[in-house]
Amino acid sequence: MPKSKRSWTAKEDNELRTCVRNLGPRWVKISSILDERSAKECAERWNNCLRPGINATSFSLTERQMIKEFYRIYGPQWSRIAANLPRRTSQMVKNCWYSMRRSEAIRIRQSSEAEA
Structure with missing residues (x-):
């Protein structure tokens, strides 16, 4: 199935969190579970948005x-x-x-x- 760029849903974010918690950063494996997302999309979403410790507040x-x-x-x-x-x-x-x-x-x- 071709993977396309679109906004992430809350459900996908939760699935990604669960996958990373259970599998670690195995992006190819995770993308096979989230079958509409590429390994690159999963890695970028995790590293840029969901990774614990990211400060999402406005810049001072x-x-x-x-x-x-x-x-x-x-x-x-x-x-x-x-x-x-x-x-x-x-x-x-x-x-x-x-x-x-x-x-x-x-x-x-x-x-x-x-x-x-």
């Missing part, structure tokens, strides 16, 4: 400043930046970075419109 001002500073040093090496932010994943760091860039672009555009 200090964390945002750290991301800016580490980006200046490393560029878009999200894993390397995330290694300096405990309990944050590389995906979370990347999303925060692009969110900050969008917000900054909006502020600049609004500022230039106000001056005109």
Whole structure:
């Protein structure tokens, strides 16, 4: 059966948690149990969203400043930046970075419109 990209359901999340608890990170085996998900999808969902210890709260001002500073040093090496932010994943760091860039672009555009 072809595997397709779609949103994860709460049922699938619970099944994934159960599989990891019983089998460990055996993604190919787990994907055969969650037959509509690939091994890569299972691993990414676990590592980026469900893994215990992930801090899913909003980034603090200090964390945002750290991301800016580490980006200046490393560029878009999200894993390397995330290694300096405990309990944050590389995906979370990347999303925060692009969110900050969008917000900054909006502020600049609004500022230039106000001056005109």
